[in-house]
Amino acid sequence: MGKTRITPKVLHDEHKFCAGCGHGTVFRMVAEVLEEKGLDSKAIGIVAVGCSGIMVDSFGIDWIQAQHGRAAAVATGVKRVRDDNFVLTYQGDGDALCIGIAETLNAAIRNENITTIVLNNGVFGMTGGQMSSTTLIGQKTKTSTKGRSAELHGQPLDIFNLLKNFNVAYLARGTITNFKEINKTKNYIRKAVEAQLNNKGYSMVEIVAPCPTNWKLDPVKCMKKIEDEFIPYYKLGEFTNGEVI
Numbered sequence: 001m002g003k004t005r006i007t008p009k010v011l012h013d014e015h016k017f018c019a020g021c022g023h024g025t026v027f028r029m030v031a032e033v034l035e036e037k038g039l040d041s042k043a044i045g046i047v048a049v050g051c052s053g054i055m056v057d058s059f060g061i062d063w064i065q066a067q068h069g070r071a072a073a074v075a076t077g078v079k080r081v082r083d084d085n086f087v088l089t090y091q092g093d094g095d096a097l098c099i100g101i102a103e104t105l106n107a108a109i110r111n112e113n114i115t116t117i118v119l120n121n122g123v124f125g126m127t128g129g130q131m132s133s134t135t136l137i138g139q140k141t142k143t144s145t146k147g148r149s150a151e152l153h154g155q156p157l158d159i160f161n162l163l164k165n166f167n168v169a170y171l172a173r174g175t176i177t178n179f180k181e182i183n184k185t186k187n188y189i190r191k192a193v194e195a196q197l198n199n200k201g202y203s204m205v206e207i208v209a210p211c212p213t214n215w216k217l218d219p220v221k222c223m224k225k226i227e228d229e230f231i232p233y234y235k236l237g238e239f240t241n242g243e244v245i
Contacts, residue, residue: 020219022209069100094124111201129214169200
């Protein structure tokens with residue numbers, strides 16, 4: 001007999017993300033892990049600007065809205081004064097890895113005991129699909145209408161190539177293209193949460209996920225795009241010294 005999946009109590013209302021958006025699945029996984037760990041009543045989440053900010057309307061933990069890109073800095077301050085709370089940032093790639101790259105890197109350099117969840121869909125989603133640091137070569141966006149060019153725009157950012165240089169607790173990258181990958185990614189989130197609970201320091205889980213609205217593809221084609229184009233560049237798995245374990 002299959003298992004009955006029950007919606008986490010911390011999700012008190014329907015989310016408001018676009019149909020087929022990866023945030024809906026990721027935010028459900030985060031809620032399940034927090035509830036499994038008994039953290040839903042002591043978690044403090046930090047969002048900044050972007051689609052991730054929508055989750056505060058239906059995800060029933062305490063939230064703080066930071067300035068664009070500044071979630072890691074705000075989370076650092078919160079964790080340092082409220083060490084008994086579980087502190088996470090929930091961000092998109094445009095927020096955490098483009099505008100907020102300085103805050104993200106400096107939190108990792110200091111090995112702050114916080115957990116960062118980053119949804120990577122290769123665009124600034126909320127503002128209309130502009131190119132971000134993680135946009136793939138050849139990927140067309142509102143600001144790279146002929147496709148990203150390495151010569152003109154540089155190479156896409158693989159954040160783990162930078163974070164591998166620092167003494168951080170846990171790094172993993174997952175996706176949500178099928179049930180198997182969803183379960184693996186949820187386990188990565190669980191391990192990132194445990195890293196903070198065990199006072200190991202900074203942890204990040206990057207999740208490659210679709211943006212049907214700005215990719216202008218239906219959800220099924222989005223999943224194929226992730227498998228065919230994103231995953232060959234953004235390797236999945238748990239990372240040690242920048243390499244997949």
